[in-house]
Amino acid sequence: MNRLFASIAETTSRLDQVEVVLYVDEDDMSSHDLDSTDFRVVRIVGPALSMGGYNSACLQRARGDVLILANDDMVIRTPGWDDRIRAMNAEFEDQICLGYANDLFKKSRFCTFPIMSRRTCELLADPYPAAYRRAFIDVHLFDIFKRLQHAGFDRIRYYDDLVFEHLHYRTGKAPYDETYGYARNRRFADDPTFIALTAMRSAAANRLISAIRKEPIVEGRDVNFQGDVPSGIPSAVRLFTCRFLLDGELPYRWRIFLWYWFIGRYLAANGFLRPFVR
Template sequence: MSSISISLLLPTRGRPALVERLFNSISKTVSHFDNIEVILYADEDDTASHGLTSTDFSVTTIIGPAKSMGGYNSACLDKARGDIIILANDDMVVQTKGWDDKIARFDAASEDKIYLAYGNDLLKKKGLCTFPILSRRTCELLVEPYPIAYGGAFIDVHLFDIFKRLQYAGFDRIRYMEDLIFEHLHYRVGKADCDDTYTRRGRFADDSTFVAMAGQRRRAAARLLSALQGEPMPSFEPWKDDRDIPNGLSAAIGYFTQQFLLDKQLPLQWRAYLWYWFIGRYLAARGFFGLLMR
């Protein structure tokens, strides 16, 4: 029996039926109930979610004011007891039996516990760590693994970017587990209805935050690199909010070029992808063409 404790962080709002569906999928697939916990955050006014629990595994519910997505996840992390931390969504369903053993074996094989692992969400698949898995040590080294500045999106891309930097520096600590199915039942692919929780967030509201936090990701990667190389750790510097994308297409392209295309700590393919993607999102947000599918 595994001695590893796994914490799933689960912010939710207005979706008690989806949480119950997720809990049911966990109960059907987990190997060791005693080794997992869910830390659930529900808004004060979301009374339908306040009593969500499971008779099979530990559920800790935090009831508090509405926060950013980064704030929700950070609050859940503060209460988590596990050595392995998974960001979960209420529109997720676990499909793989023994998923906890699979993750625990991977963690046990990691000597320094610095990694970003993720399963197959059947949507983005290998392309993005939709439900990122981090060790507690990685979270501690990053200090703020789930930045509170992110209102509702990009935490997965933020972490992916940090570990792309490690990869480019010669430390490939990204692990995609294709046979670990955490299915993302998202409305954009017809697997769910488009409800208020989806629509209350601005489609492009976090774009400027992600772009502006490029320097923060460089510093986060530097901390992980120092730990891997046994060198003195750079101090953590809280992010100074400066997230205004310049007005005008040419100015915006210049900004994206500086933030992405000229960032030599990233592999060229990833730099080019971010540059192209954010130019497209900039245009879509201003009505030049239909909304891009993320």
């Protein structure tokens, strides 16, 4: 975390307009005093939560007009990055946009560190669902904005020359530690949740579209969080075909990507790819 703090202090144009909101587990005593003399730090100390729960708790305490999700293995490399983010937020009068920087790992493929305005978060109602235990929040948000894109509103902004480097162990830039181990052991746990929240993403996208069109916003229905779990490969292919390939609200390329990606994840989660992986 000190590395991230140092990068913020070194690259930010307006430190007086930046705050970092941290959620620290109550048993992580070594992190309870994390602070900075360069910018405002808000610490929330509490029980362990899901990843969605952590981010939602931080959102409630944040004061800024623009929210950026970040990990402690992120380092900001681009001087004046905050000026770029302010310009992005000013591009659209309604402030409805999903931005993301180049993390030098997933790059344009995923919005690893999603950037959204407070108004967008409010319109989404629950931008970081607590049902996501470890992962998929970035894919969840990306999927919502892909629905906007397919409806004719391209509000996704990727900045290749704006670098928020992700020092992930898979890039060889960080050691494999206990935190990564915890996430890796549960890396497929959120797959059913992503599928279960399809209706939630559809409703969220429709709220954003209504706001863009300046139409009355219709509240979505309550969402059933019970995800479908395939009973075998044929069942998985049928489920992913129904949920992804046949989802007419999504761009075709994104549908195809989700379909083959989830099939691959299902095969990996159930050990079918083990003979091919050393």
